Amino acid sequence: MGLMEKIFALLEHGPGEHWGVHPDDRKRPAADAPLRVLPLPERLHVPLQQHIGAAARPIVLVGQKVLKGQLLAEAQGATSANIHASTSGTITAIGEITAPHPSGLPCAAITITADGEDRWIDSEPAVDPFSLAPKDTAARIAAAGVVGLGGATFPSALKLGLGLRAKIHTLILNGGECEPYLSCDDRLMRDFAAEIIDGIRIMLHATGAQKAQIGIEDNKPEAIAAMTAAARKFAEISVCPVAARYPMGSEKHLFSALTGQEVPADGRTTDLGVLVHNVGTAWAVHEALRHNRPLVERIVTLNGGAIAFPGNIRVPVGALVEDVLAYASLKEVPARLVMGGPMMGSLLPHTRVPVVKGSSGILALTAAEAAAYDPGPCIRCSSCVRACPVGLLPLEMSAHIAASDLNGAVDLGLKDCIACGCCSFVCPSHIPLVHYFNHAKGELAAQGRTQLRNDAAKRLAAARAERIERDTREKAEAAARRKAERMAQKAAEKAAAEAAAAQEAAGTAAESSEVTT
Amino acid sequence: MIAAILSLSLLGLILGFGLGFAAKKFAVETDARVAELEALMPGTNCGQCGFPGCSGAAAALADGKASPTVCPPGGKALIQALAAKLGVSVDLSGVADEGPKIAAIEEEICIGCCRCLKDCPTDAIVGAAKQIHAVMREACTGCEACVDRCPTGAITMDPVPITLQHWVWPKPLSEGAKAWA
Amino acid sequence: MTGFVATAPLASPHAHSGGRVTWVMGKVMLALAPATLYGFWLYGWPAIHLWVITILFSLLGEAFCVRLMGRRAIPVLMDGSAALTGWLLALSLPPWAPWWLGAVGGLFATVIAKQVFGGLGQNLFNPAMVARVALLISFPVPMTQMVAALPLGSVGAPDFVQGLRITLAGMPNYDAVASASLLGHAKTELSRGIDLVQTFASANAPALSFIGARTGSLGETSALLIAAGGIALIFLRIITWHIPVAMLLGIALPALIGHAIDPARYLGAGTHLLSGAAMLGAFFIATDYVTSPNTRLGQLVFAFGCGFLTWVIRTYGGYPEGVAFAVLLMNALTPAIDRLIKPRIYGRDRKGKPMELPEEKA
Numbered sequence A: 001m002g003l004m005e006k007i008f009a010l011l012e013h014g015p016g017e018h019w020g021v022h023p024d025d026r027k028r029p030a031a032d033a034p035l036r037v038l039p040l041p042e043r044l045h046v047p048l049q050q051h052i053g054a055a056a057r058p059i060v061l062v063g064q065k066v067l068k069g070q071l072l073a074e075a076q077g078a079t080s081a082n083i084h085a086s087t088s089g090t091i092t093a094i095g096e097i098t099a100p101h102p103s104g105l106p107c108a109a110i111t112i113t114a115d116g117e118d119r120w121i122d123s124e125p126a127v128d129p130f131s132l133a134p135k136d137t138a139a140r141i142a143a144a145g146v147v148g149l150g151g152a153t154f155p156s157a158l159k160l161g162l163g164l165r166a167k168i169h170t171l172i173l174n175g176g177e178c179e180p181y182l183s184c185d186d187r188l189m190r191d192f193a194a195e196i197i198d199g200i201r202i203m204l205h206a207t208g209a210q211k212a213q214i215g216i217e218d219n220k221p222e223a224i225a226a227m228t229a230a231a232r233k234f235a236e237i238s239v240c241p242v243a244a245r246y247p248m249g250s251e252k253h254l255f256s257a258l259t260g261q262e263v264p265a266d267g268r269t270t271d272l273g274v275l276v277h278n279v280g281t282a283w284a285v286h287e288a289l290r291h292n293r294p295l296v297e298r299i300v301t302l303n304g305g306a307i308a309f310p311g312n313i314r315v316p317v318g319a320l321v322e323d324v325l326a327y328a329s330l331k332e333v334p335a336r337l338v339m340g341g342p343m344m345g346s347l348l349p350h351t352r353v354p355v356v357k358g359s360s361g362i363l364a365l366t367a368a369e370a371a372a373y374d375p376g377p378c379i380r381c382s383s384c385v386r387a388c389p390v391g392l393l394p395l396e397m398s399a400h401i402a403a404s405d406l407n408g409a410v411d412l413g414l415k416d417c418i419a420c421g422c423c424s425f426v427c428p429s430h431i432p433l434v435h436y437f438n439h440a441k442g443e444l445a446a447q448g449r450t451q452l453r454n455d456a457a458k459r460l461a462a463a464r465a466e467r468i469e470r471d472t473r474e475k476a477e478a479a480a481r482r483k484a485e486r487m488a489q490k491a492a493e494k495a496a497a498e499a500a501a502a503q504e505a506a507g508t509a510a511e512s513s514e515v516t517t
Numbered sequence B: 001m002i003a004a005i006l007s008l009s010l011l012g013l014i015l016g017f018g019l020g021f022a023a024k025k026f027a028v029e030t031d032a033r034v035a036e037l038e039a040l041m042p043g044t045n046c047g048q049c050g051f052p053g054c055s056g057a058a059a060a061l062a063d064g065k066a067s068p069t070v071c072p073p074g075g076k077a078l079i080q081a082l083a084a085k086l087g088v089s090v091d092l093s094g095v096a097d098e099g100p101k102i103a104a105i106e107e108e109i110c111i112g113c114c115r116c117l118k119d120c121p122t123d124a125i126v127g128a129a130k131q132i133h134a135v136m137r138e139a140c141t142g143c144e145a146c147v148d149r150c151p152t153g154a155i156t157m158d159p160v161p162i163t164l165q166h167w168v169w170p171k172p173l174s175e176g177a178k179a180w181a
Numbered sequence C: 001m002t003g004f005v006a007t008a009p010l011a012s013p014h015a016h017s018g019g020r021v022t023w024v025m026g027k028v029m030l031a032l033a034p035a036t037l038y039g040f041w042l043y044g045w046p047a048i049h050l051w052v053i054t055i056l057f058s059l060l061g062e063a064f065c066v067r068l069m070g071r072r073a074i075p076v077l078m079d080g081s082a083a084l085t086g087w088l089l090a091l092s093l094p095p096w097a098p099w100w101l102g103a104v105g106g107l108f109a110t111v112i113a114k115q116v117f118g119g120l121g122q123n124l125f126n127p128a129m130v131a132r133v134a135l136l137i138s139f140p141v142p143m144t145q146m147v148a149a150l151p152l153g154s155v156g157a158p159d160f161v162q163g164l165r166i167t168l169a170g171m172p173n174y175d176a177v178a179s180a181s182l183l184g185h186a187k188t189e190l191s192r193g194i195d196l197v198q199t200f201a202s203a204n205a206p207a208l209s210f211i212g213a214r215t216g217s218l219g220e221t222s223a224l225l226i227a228a229g230g231i232a233l234i235f236l237r238i239i240t241w242h243i244p245v246a247m248l249l250g251i252a253l254p255a256l257i258g259h260a261i262d263p264a265r266y267l268g269a270g271t272h273l274l275s276g277a278a279m280l281g282a283f284f285i286a287t288d289y290v291t292s293p294n295t296r297l298g299q300l301v302f303a304f305g306c307g308f309l310t311w312v313i314r315t316y317g318g319y320p321e322g323v324a325f326a327v328l329l330m331n332a333l334t335p336a337i338d339r340l341i342k343p344r345i346y347g348r349d350r351k352g353k354p355m356e357l358p359e360e361k362a
Ligand code: SF4
Pocket: A387, A388, A389, A390, A391, A392, A393, A394, A416, A417, A418, A419, A420, A421, A422, A423, A424, A433, A434, A437
């Protein structure tokens, strides 16, 4: 950053950090309640796509008996992840279930009817992860179906692989958990600090990074204390408290807070030699390499004003939200049911949707908590501009999108928007800014797909036109050839006839001359 | 008074000439524009627009005889691209885009006459004489050229189902629209 | 109790800071209240009547337009923006002005300067200032007829009914108390060829004091109370320091330089800042959300321009006060400022190009 930029920044917002918002965190008392375990539901519906990328391909049949941890579906293609059985039982269906997604559309899922024994599959004894080559570690993580547990659900092995190529010097562990209400990472760090540290050491070994920094927001003193104690023995691992500020848990923002650098707009943190993983991922890596256990359960925060007993709870992947809510008891029918945090989580269409690997929380919010009002006109207060952690102009972008000028919004930086929700959160007119951006991003993607399709159609049409032209040309040529042949034949016949006539005319000499023709 | 009238008239004249000159000077060659527009069109010459092929539609667009919404298979993306090229604005919210559709052949009714096959601009229909034909979903552009050709009415246009991967957030109701309701 | 079914896909976030437009406007009004009440006390019942009438007609104008568009008026009026516009306009009128000045001004502000542009958030110019300038140009005499303060309860102060009479029927029998504001006085004397040093040395110069009973419109009487309200707004996070500070600097810097060069020709910085509508303009007028730039850097430029133009108009222009003109001129530049000055996007430079990777890594 040049000097000029520094002066500008100072004039704009004074010294120090400025981006983002400070929502009321509402993490307690849920964060302080001891971890509970969900009683095993009767049926589990395990979706085939719980990650960014292609859906996994099922390798089991209906009626087949499976054990907990058995592979149900294989990763398909480079960006995909394995799916495992979250309990022992029988496969009763390979069909569809409503996805945990605001659209309410279905997704493919494998239904397991539990036998109640919850028996793990026998696996070979784990080897010492520090004796493994980095590639083998990544392969084992991939086999265990580990994906980023922070919400983006990017396959973790792939991310480690990116790291292998880019020469990583630092590993950053994201324990920011900046979303209000959520405390699953907090709970994990308090209860499984040693396991997380072990996972971090394995990742350090696998990436060849020299040091690891664990970024934890300073509103989680217990987690900071637990992690610091667990990391004491290892000089290369340090715990770095960061200011509580939303969206501190955004990869790029945590990176900036810890390193003071910025990730270039078209780059990744790995370009700067830093790999960022969620603390939950470190725990999953520990489970996968030390105990050969694939990712089949996770800690989910249950919170919100409509929940009678908020807290954190271990839930097998595929359990229905309905089951989880029944266990935690609702006080009232919630105004909004959200999977994930209140800032970026998705609204659930109803309660019969499964918990997936990326589900960090289930929030049953009352109307007062959701604080939704009918939108009014933009008063250009620029609160959104000040809140945007990326430095965008939400009011201008949404105005362009409202006028169907998507390209205008792209010129203003729509593609840089991380959908963090800060702008909508502060807007005094309650304008659904993020909704506008979601719409525009989806519409642009759809237009891109249509464009591709149209291009393909154009190629096909051109090929067809060429084929038809070739056909007619060939036909014409063939016709011409035939005509030429016919002509030649006719000429020959004529010649022969003339010759014959001549011969006839010639009379007796004919017999002998015919032999020559 | 006289001076004011004179000076204003003079100003008007100068500006008028200026505008006229600019219009002449910066006028875009029509042919070049038609070619550019045609490059944007699907190029399947399906005829749904009512013009003789995509080039005909492009010429009509350049002449202002057709609106950017002329081409059904092009969808919203094409409308926007055309509008941008023509420098006009269109309100997409009014465009009834029921989403893409593609042709489907009912196997029970198809008699394998090969007529549809010959009319498909993208060769998306496969089949042979006396054998049931089928549409390749990837290649079909939804131009409907085949529908009327089928002697038994076996071809229907079915909407492409919306999946999780293709779902798009609906546009929020504008603040104005809400307040008016 | 799991009978939850969502009716429509709602986008995140599912939480809100709790801010609402009505409360924003309400807080601004609250910050204006001390200065207004002080003005009421100073100028008595006529000022109160005028204030009520101006606000009423602003609301009326807004309601009329909204009804004309076939929408329900009450929810729109509830956002408080029309009332605030009326309030600000009332603060910039002479306190004993006739009722129709407030009525015409209020209607003009909401109908012509706001609703014609498309309503809240769409107007290019500050409605209160547009109305004030329109009144000043159309009715220069009543708009500049100031009275000396006659605090409530003092001898000769008009009571409720007399106040009504003054507001509704003009002020025939109060000629005696006519007075001039400090800036107006200075301008008149300068134009008569009397330099400022002499002007202020003479006995009948208008008093200049912080909270004092300075002659002027309601919003001009107490720089201190206005500034206090403005600072409260900064603490309430309704506005930031950028616009007020830059605007006051924009007035003070040229005034300092001018006064240092020729004290007989140029008023001092203190006088400039504490007289006229400088404080009201800096804290309440230039900070109007709708008509000021989006970025703080842009706001600094905008407000400095407002301040500087105010000084220029006060010093060289035909009118003694220049805040309204200055703000309107800068309002016209706001779209241009917003185009030129945008926030820096994360990972990009000011021009929007992606940042370079550090050398060693690239
Ligand atoms: S514009 Fe995007 S990145 Fe900026 S605050 Fe809004 S949602 Fe977040």
